[in-house]
Amino acid sequence: MGVIDVIKKHERQEGLQKGLQQGAEQKAIGVVKNLIKELGLADEQVARIAEVPVELVRKVRTELNNEK
Numbered sequence: 001m002g003v004i005d006v007i008k009k010h011e012r013q014e015g016l017q018k019g020l021q022q023g024a025e026q027k028a029i030g031v032v033k034n035l036i037k038e039l040g041l042a043d044e045q046v047a048r049i050a051e052v053p054v055e056l057v058r059k060v061r062t063e064l065n066n067e068k
Contacts, residue, residue, distance in 0.1 A: 028052050032060045 028050055035046045043061065047054040
């Protein structure tokens with residue numbers, strides 16, 4: 001395997017990791033939105049259940065409020 005092949009393989013692996021991470025983040029944001037909209041939970045409760053930072057919950061809640 002040549003240097004170019006090794007670089008290409010490494011770049012593919014990095015791309016896959018980045019894609020998986022972005023997908024996980026989008027799923028977490030979807031869970032946060034549902035907990036806010038459907039159950040009306042407090043930010044701290046949503047963060048604990050969704051296992052995300054409270055700051056993310058606050059950001060999502062602000063975005064939801066701006067959509068109204």
